[in-house]
Amino acid sequence: MSAASVRPTARDFVRFDGVSVRYGTGTSAVQALERADLSFAAGDFICIVGPSGCGKTTLMQTLAGFLKPTSGEVSLEGKVVEGPGPERGVVFQQPALFPWMTVAANAGFGPRLRGSRDVDARAETWLRTVGLWEFRDRYPYELSGGMQQRLAIARALCGEPKILLMDEPFGALDALTRERMQEELHAVWRRTGMTVVFITHSVEEAVYLGTEVVVMSPRPGRIVDRIAVRFAREMAEDGIRAVKSDPEFIATRERVLSLIWQMGET
């Protein structure tokens, strides 16, 4: 294929090249992110962990286009990120839904902005996928926290992004809801082959959801380690419970935890 020669390699689906972000100026300046280099392939499920202030949200915001790096650049499929755009779907910790729109209108918001003709069909597909179709005429404030977050995910996916960016999406949910959401998200990922970048405080969550765990450390925020994980690919057969009791899973989890633990002592 001749096209392959001009295209970036699969490994460079997303590239961070020496990305630094500094907030403020002078003595009060904070180095939120220092020369981050990171690249990964389409279809990867990248989990980013690290203590508060390690710059994981900052890293994601440069990819989302909400934040311009002080130096360095971020690119998706070889195109430098200049601002937010529909090829990068975002899900926040708080669902950030539009309470003046019905559930269906929230889901179809992205396609409707672009004047797509199949808005309703697409909204239906994703609402059915996340189990909210029967609530389509309700308003977001009539839904539970877990349902609201499912709607936020459906809204992001309905925009047909190439990559889904999630900033602690399940952080505000109770433990049971959280586990169910993890399984649902994972099922969507397996079915669609979507690329996901997922920020979390939970090391365990990162180790069984991700194909790779990126560990970051604070002051200044930098990437300290990347650990390839195999459980995400196997979870379909084994199920979440089997994975969690696998000795290798436990070993990987302890390795990441001890990395983060060391940071706390410095």
Add this chain to the structure above:
Amino acid sequence: MSKAALPDWAITLLAALLVLALWVGVTSGGLVRDLFLPGPLDVWSGLQDLLDEGYKGRSLFEHIGMSLMRVLAGFLTGALAGTALGLAMGYLRPVDALASPFIEFLRPLPQLAYLVLLIVWLGIDESSKITMLFLAALPVSAIAARDGVRNVVPERVRAAQALGASPWQVFRYVIAPGALPEILTGARLAAGIVYGTLIAAEIIAGSSGIGWMILDAGRFLRSDYVFAGILIIGIAGFGIDRLLLWLERRVVHWAGK
């Protein structure tokens, strides 16, 4: 609190009845002169008079209609212009820098302070009255809309941007509806201020309006008419506020949830 505590509505009703009883008691015993406080029956017959014969060449409903027309004209123009200005101030920093000194100056200014100027500039007919009410509504509405825009949840704006919304689409679908609860609260506030300014506006020479009627009747010591006028103004004001509140709850059904 005792077990036999009265429900709230009963307390409200009792309070109203108590005031009425006091009113009757004080006036019927001849304790207070008619001029200072006419009894309920005097006010009632005064109201009858006004209904039957009108006041100085106009029926009572003409006076009420004139006043409401002025309130409505001043409120609508002031609230609409103020909201448009406030939205722009909230969304575009330079507009805020440009307009806010004038708005902030105008807001606490008592309307009576510039009454004379309006008469000099615009004459004594409707335009000076409505302009006064317009100026009463404008700053409150502008500041409510500006704050509404500023208080829009930033994640919602980002969510829309990440779904491909242009700056105009962000404004149209996220900022404006996000600011709507505060805009409507501001509108209610503005309606109250306009209503309160009505009497001042009707000081400007004329011969119509319920505010003018109260002032004029006061000059001729017709306390029964003054009281009847106050009752009408009070009840209409309460009704307008309730109407706006009802509208607000229907339109911004999501507010506070």
